[in-house]
Amino acid sequence: NVTSSAKYYFNPKNGVDKFYGFGFLRFVNRSYDYEDDSVFANYSQSRLGLGVGAGFKAASDKGFIFDINLGVGRAIIDNTSFDDGNGEEVVLDWPDIMFTGKIGVGYRFNN
Numbered sequence: 011n012v013t014s015s016a017k018y019y020f021n022p023k024n025g026v027d028k029f030y031g032f033g034f035l036r037f038v039n040r041s042y043d044y045e046d047d048s049v050f051a052n053y054s055q056s057r058l059g060l061g062v063g064a065g066f067k068a069a070s071d072k073g074f075i076f077d078i079n080l081g082v083g084r085a086i087i088d089n090t091s092f093d094d095g096n097g098e099e100v101v102l103d104w105p106d107i108m109f110t111g112k113i114g115v116g117y118r119f120n121n
Contacts, residue, residue, distance in 0.1 A: 012037045013110055015081075017065075027069040034061050034081050034110055052093040059085040059108040069118060077114040084108065 015034040019026050041054040061083015068076045090104045 015063075015110075019067075024069040024071075027067045027075075029066050030064070030079075032063050032065065032079065032081065034063065034083060035059075036061070036083065036108055036110060038108075053091075055090040055104070056087070057085045057089070057104075057108070058087040059083045059106075061108060061110065063110065065112070073118045075114070075116040075118055077112060077116075079110075079112050081110040082107065083110070 013034055013036045015032045017026075017030045017032040019028060019030045022028050036057075036059045038055060038057040038059075042052070044051045061081050063079055063081020065077065065079025067078075085104075085106045085108055088104060088106060
């Protein structure tokens, strides 16, 4: 998965902290092949979605950071399929909703 986001901090105290809103663009590309003596399965998924979210970042005076956010969006391109080995590819009806979230702990140098 690759997610890109742009954030807007409403009332920052230490540069980039406190409450923020964000927009995101997310690309998901995954596949799985399974084969043994009696079973074959092939799953693939490619999705591109857009969404919005909100979060909070706390920054201490000593440079420690805590960040948490949650976003929700919609897939604008969705190609999901499953082949069970019987010669027919099944297109799965996957929900268009996409979620993203983060819990992060870190340190800000040169605070």
